[in-house]
Amino acid sequence: MSAIERIGLTPGQIQGFVDDGFVKIEAAFSAKLARLGRDELWADMGLSPDEPQNWTQPVVRLGFKSSPPFVEAANTPQLHNAYDQLVGPGRWLAPEGVGTFPIRFPSPESPGDDGWHVDVSFGTDNPDFMEWRVNVKSSGRALLMLFLFSDVGPNDAPTKIRKGSHAAIARELLPYGEAGASLRQLSATGYASTENCEVELATGAAGTVYLCHPFLVHAAQAHRGQRPRFMAQPPLLPKREFDPNLPPSPVQIAIRQACGLTI
Template identity: 45%
Template sequence: MTLTDTDLETFARDGHIAIRGAVDRATVDDCRAQLWDLLAESPDDPLSWTEPVRRVDSPMTPSFAAAARSPALTEAYDQLVGPGRWTQRIELGNVAVRFPTATESRDTGWHIDASFLPPGASRYFVNVSSRDRGLLMLFLLSDVGDDDAPTRIRSGSHLDVPHLLAPFGEAGVDMFDIAGELDAIGSRETPERPEVLATGAAGDVHLCHPFLVHAAQQHRGTRPRFLSQPGLMLTEQFDLDHPRSPVEQAIIAGSSGLSPSTAG
């Protein structure tokens, strides 16, 4: 299997694990070339890089489908979420392209990603059982070093979020209503909650617990950074009364104050 027992213990403790080389280089290079074709900016003309970030939906093409269906990733999905409980993507969702500019992007606050739209609501919610979302995934579609706007991760913060969400029950809460609390969780760095950067080579994928608090940052490097951040969506909702996966067990651990290894 893709993940060893040690990897699963790391995911339970930290809320994230990197699958290095999950997508082969030829495939990811072709994905990036297709994205450049959708952008007004030119890869060879830094003078065209005037905005700090551009967002573009990944096309439904064979290369993006191949990246989404990487065998190493699908095995890891089964290990973290459970066989038959997740939906196979055929693309990689929205891609954030960050450029090295002096302009602030104003989207660098600590947060988690919302997961479902209640009937009649205009904004997305999240609830304590992570309705509809099994994982947050960070697909590196370009090489990402420390200066290339890597996603900032508050390691272990997935254990702090269930306690915040529990009072709202299964109905959940509008993400904007808890933005301040999530930013406070992300802003507190302790030895148990260090900041980690989602760096790596093009084709690496960071698999994250859906409650992992993370943040974007400004680009200080020299080459544009391509990152897609799709969710792994559920076909079968998590059952916190009968947890069967590392993701569920971590939610129980965060709700109860137990260590992830003893939860569930």
Template identity: 50%
Template sequence: MTSDVYPPALSAAQIERFIEDGFVRIDDAFSRALAKEARGIMWRDIPFDADDPRTWTQPVVRLAGYGGGPFEKAVNTPVLHSAFDQLVGKGRWEPRSGLGSFPVRFPHPDDLGDAGWHVDLSFPGEDSNPDEQRDFSAWRVNITSRGRALLMLFLFSDVGQEDAPTRIRVGSHKDIARLLEPAGEGGMARLWLEHVGEERPLMHRGKEPRFMAQPGLAPSEPLRLEREDGAYSPVEIAIRLALQGS
């Protein structure tokens, strides 16, 4: 059953906010039951006792990619497929079978220095060596978001103010679009603190681990900032308005 059988996931107002703010929040995109099932699978790969916080001796455990089962179901709900169609365009995105890796963050006094403001990158450089291709911090991003139509944040646990929530700088996509335009197709790498903000988020000082995936939604065709038919997606509209100074 295709997503156009279902009502639109996002209202016109939500799409307008997405264009203006650079993100949209979708509540209940998948069920709590799926989230619980997925956490159970991941706990098997975590070297801690889920019921004993005294064993949580590291601030983060990075788990390899997860697909199938609850992970595949979570990224393929009707509401999400509808949202992808609305934001990227029908036929312009590639379905996913999983959610990739999970950096699971635990309450801990140590700061790994990996949680500052940054821009998520989407493709390796043309001349990158194998080591750089494995190091995502050495990847690049360009004005048309090559290789990724959307960056998605999938929360599989409840998160409060003290539980290492991922923060988003509202409207920062406009600054980044203008920064990237002169770099052309090759884009830029290592866009960190000095480019997008001066403030660092707090460490995880809550009581529960945070389970979150951050996969990309791959485009089935490159984003286009010039279309003769004017059929721009909201993602393309957001970039175009940013470059126009709006």
């Protein structure tokens, strides 16, 4: 095990996660795993990296992938250490793969899915996805994660992140209690409480992972580059509900600070 795998996130990175709502981990998985993953995804789409004339859609969506490259990418020692540090040892489930994949292609067309939003985490059996829910405890989701399986520059449709927006969302969720708010309720104001947040772009080399607070407001955008962007956006699932008898994790500390609760 290398020194970086033993050390994990620095105190500054953890505090950055609490304050900004995310941490960027470079080389979280290898370039080889990223390439193997891309090869599978190209095959699943029936497309080729050498035939751009067939890239006719701005976005192609693929589901959950559980073959070895994806399982290995999500379970490196460095990421396991980071999961422990942000969520708490023994409080998360080891990913059995990653997904979904909104694969974005260079296109003058709007992708049609580029609105600001928060990823909801329970009530997903409701056929109306706008009624899917999230509560102030983040039931059903320990982290939002962005896995870059290709190099992503500023023109390659990087996910837009509103820094610090998780705090505003925590405050909005507090009055809804255990039942939480639906996506329809949360999006009714267009996330106006976060519109003044600084925007960060989720760029990086293949193998980069962004570990994000579950309440982070983010958005897709159109691809204005040359090569397709391969990115997965899986949740890290909690092993159980947050236990108030355990020391609060950075995920919980961020929520409690935002809501003015005792840490």
